[in-house]
Amino acid sequence: MLIGEFAERTGLSQRTVRHYDEIHILQASGRSDSGYRLYAPADLDRARIIRSLRALSLTHPEIKDALATLDLVDSDPDGTVSTIRRDLAILISDIEARERSLCEQVRVASGFVELLQSL
Structure with missing residues (x-):
């Protein structure tokens, strides 16, 4: 597909x-x-x-690293190379930390909305 259709289908x-x-x-x-x-x-x-990684506020270099890790995982589907497993574990840990941070931001925002609504 050409870039126009691709952009439309990806939302980019x-x-x-x-x-x-x-x-x-x-x-x-x-x-x-x-x-x-x-x-x-x-x-x-x-x-x-x-798009998912950008939504988690990863920088372009971080996205590049994450994609490289995912590409390595794809090349070793059995997970036999320990460095790939380690890199994947680091990526998962980083994403989980970002998820916790986002959940905290949502909790704070919800509390602020409740405060505003009570005025």
């Missing part, structure tokens, strides 16, 4: 898709004869992962 802007390609976190699967970026269905999954 075309500009963001191009930027992600330039910084090597979401590269097109190929190019057409005329040089247009072409995306495959697997690229949709990668874009969804990136």
Whole structure:
């Protein structure tokens, strides 16, 4: 699929898709004869992962590292390489910490809403 359809299906802007390609976190699967970026269905999954990581406020370098870890996990589905398991455990721990922080932010925001409603 071309970048327009890909952007629409992922909820990303075309500009963001191009930027992600330039910084090597979401590269097109190929190019057409005329040089247009072409995306495959697997690229949709990668874009969804990136959107999730961005929603958790990961920086582009952190996203790049997370994607590299996930790529290694994909290359070793049995989890036989201990460094991959360690990197995955670190990624999980980081995401869980971010989840706890977000839950705390929601709790604080909810308390503030209740305070405002009681005025």
